[in-house]
Amino acid sequence: MRKEIGCIAGLIAALLAAAGCSVAPVQLPLKPAQHNEERRIVEFVPDRPMIVLSFSGGGSRAAALAAAVSARLDRITYQPAGGPRRLSQDVAVISSVSGGSVFAAWVGLNGFDYDRVKAFEQKIGTFDGIGYLEGRAFNPFTWADLALTGRTRIDVLQDMLSEFLETKATLAAINQKGKPLVVLNASDMTSGEVFSFTPGVLDDMCMSFDDMPVTVAVSASAAVPVAFSPVLLKNTSWFDCVGARRPFGDGRTMLVTDGGAYTNIEAFRRARYRASLRADKLAYREARYVRLLDGGLADNLGLTAARRALIDPESPSYALPALGDGRLRRLVVISVNARSDVRNDLDASDERTSVLDMLDAVTSVPIDATTANVASAFRGFINSLVNDRNTLRSLGVPADFTIYPVEIDFDELPTDTPQEIADRDDVKSIATSWTISSNDVNLIDAVAGKLLWRHPCFRALMDDLRAAGTPESEAPPGITCPQQ
């Protein structure tokens, strides 16, 4: 992925290569007559915004940026009917990838409370994740453990995450009424599809969502290829499912209709993928074992799952009807992208390109390219919603909603002074790693406040809500939110 993780990839892979000839998959079959229950509920109230957060990958840098942005949301208040409210209370969906999933899981377990989020920032600035992983890699007991128990390198990452998050909880802990819909995303190594840890997807696999350890989902989301082995799930649907899975639903229509693929190729592929997870007679492959790698391989922004959460009638955050009938008037999507530009020595070298350099490239270049495509697709989705709103109005439906797309990206930082240029370059040079200094966390925290308050769509939201908060930056003059 990035240089430092690329380095430990070789280290850990070499030291632990002998381990794991036989791998123990995660097996959590549904019990007889059981299906996965979605307990989270999203309320649509006209004078409250619905906030969707997406947290990108990028190791501890991404986790720190996600936390820094979230901390701000807990300090901004506005006055809807019924009394003052913090913006963090309106976060309905959090979709995350890799490093962003570490903070998303933290929020799912601990909530948005400002002090707790600040404690997360402090902790990530002192936690030496790389040291933990290297210590385990060099420990002969680890080799013996992996060789004898069927555990693999990903279990070491799970152990690290368990220690960092201080939890052995299962996803039942985040699947509770009153909590936001946290969607941790990985990539299906065989199909390349975004794999979202949701009750519905695990239902397709006849696996229990509530029994899945949080650290398994987070480690799948953060399983950097080569450095870590994939998370292996045994898909009970292909074996002896005794659970009462819900029906396939509307997606099957596209598969059974000649020409269905022409109507929406992405939805068709998604339905086809679901058929393979469900061991449906329409399955194009026998997905008996599903291998999950870093979510960034399929979508490093988490926006694909965020979009699905809004448009899928099976999701508790299905927002389309509420947008059309006036229950939802403000949809806010904050995409936190911790993309960096770490200096690459290859730029100044004509030496022979090493295998490790190429390995680094094949695990990072596709992620960057996919990220650009996903961001573009999401902008298309927003534009489509705006067009549909205008269509409804032309048909006499008083659709009255505004969309606030807030893309947080280090490239949006001001560069008017030498200090601002230095800050931008410094924050963009923070390596992707599980170890980050407290100084870097402080820098990320400072720029997060600037990035949020500078964004024209966030400013528009603050104005429209008449929200109270402490601006940390001036808005760029003459720039307006494109959707206003």
Add this chain to the structure above:
Amino acid sequence: MGVANIAFSDDCAVVIGEQPAEPDQPILDPRPVGRTNIPFIIADGLHCFSLLTAQPFTPLWQTGQVSPARVLRIEFK
């Protein structure tokens, strides 16, 4: 994304769900997506539409293609 308008003599919920094998079977796993006679936004693609109402209606379900460029119109009797 696109817009659909499902016409029916009564006001009730429009649902989408799993298309049955036979026309005289109801859809499985119905999920509300809008109201009859009021245009609504829905994901583009092919859907299996039906109604949630105590009133009899025919057919029991219909498939329809939602496209970004036009409004899908379906009628239940």
